[in-house]
Amino acid sequence: MKRINLLPQEERAKASRERGLIWAIVILVAVVVALGLVYVKYQSDVNAKKDDLAAVQADLVEAFVAANGFSGADASLVRRNLWASLDSMASAATQPVPTGPEPRAAVVAPAALVAVAAA
Secondary structure, three states: OOOOOOOOHHHHHHHHHHHHHHHHHHHHHHHHHHHHHHHHHHHHHHHHHHHHHHHHHHHHHHHHHHOOOHHHHHHHHHHHHHHHHHHHHHHHHHHOOOOOOOOOOOOOOOOHHHHHHHH
């Protein structure tokens, strides 16, 4: 038996375009979902590294306090100061590195170097 397509040529072309559009949308959704999963995975890795860093920093602070024999109010003051130092170092480390030519600034020599150079 011969196959006969009773749809007009325009309808066949329209159906083909619609199928192509549906496939394009499905592929686009799949790509967006894949990118979202990659983002979530790497964000999870970053959070795990931050947790590890916080644990190591806590161990470092406690080891410093114990090694130097601080106790009571002195220990809490030292802990607070150490945490502030660690936080400022971490925030400085996350600042973007400037690229390109830097503006020229006046170079100020430390007083000790000026005294040595003058002697």
